[in-house]
Amino acid sequence: MKKPAWVIDKEKARRASAQETLWLFGLHAVEDALKNPARDKRRLILTRNAADKLAEAVAASGMDPEISDPRKFAAPLDSQAVHQGAALEVRPLAWGTVAEVCAPEGARGLVVLLDHVSDPHNVGAILRSAEVFGAKAVIATQRHAAPETGALAKTASGALERQPYLRVRNLAEEMEALKGLGYVLLGLDGTGEVTLAEGLARFPPGPIALVLGAEGPGLRDKTRATCDLILRVPSAGEFGSLNVSNAAAVALYAARMAQ
Secondary structure (H helix, E strand, O other): OOOOHHHHHHHHHHHHHHOOOEEEEOHHHHHHHHOOOOOOEEEEEEOHHHHHHOHHHHHHHOOOOEEOOHHHOOOOOOOOOOOOOEEEEEOOOOOOOHHHHHOOEOOEOEEEEEEOOOOHHHHHHHHHHHHHOOOOEEEEEOOOOOOOOHHHHHHHOOHHHOOOEEEEOOHHHHHHHHHHOOOEEEEEOOOOOEEHHHHHHOOOOOOEEEEEEEOOOEOOHHHHHHOOEEEEOOOOOOOOOOOHHHHHHHHHHHHHHHO
């Protein structure tokens, strides 16, 4: 029996996604990816100077780099990309499901959820903070969120290779799933009912999921309604606020200290 057109289209999309690649660039991002055995590596382009600096990582990876003239760097990167003479074509990492990655360990568990945060520099910085403070994952939506890109990887300074970055279809559904795993969901917003410290003190030690929205729009209505409590990071004066990556770092530190 002939397959329906929608089934054929879905299979084509799945195959295309499986072949999808991206270019990482910059010495730190490329070095960490070369050292990551879980990363599917396809093509490595280096200048002679970068090859000397990355010699150990290149040897460990078993890859044969293409040496490129720094004046005509061969990798298909944006002209504004600060590549430092190093670029690596890879496939996105497959971390697993939210339930698999975020299962708490007793009272300990820390997760960050991003609601339509699309700036790769903000997401990269959040991944770096999440790694520092021991978060199990950073979770974002498949649409309207920063994809895994070279710019994100460079800002994350290697954290992308070690910190799970999960892209999900429906954020609210995954939030409910985290509640089922025992997580308390705390939204961060300037209009929060209580301060970060006061909100954390309302709950006994246990798994915490921090939910942050994009700068400007903030948390969407459905996301906000799914949170257990909305908190704010207090400021010393009447004016002033943190960007989303700085707010995430502050909240991660406070949440980790509360566990």
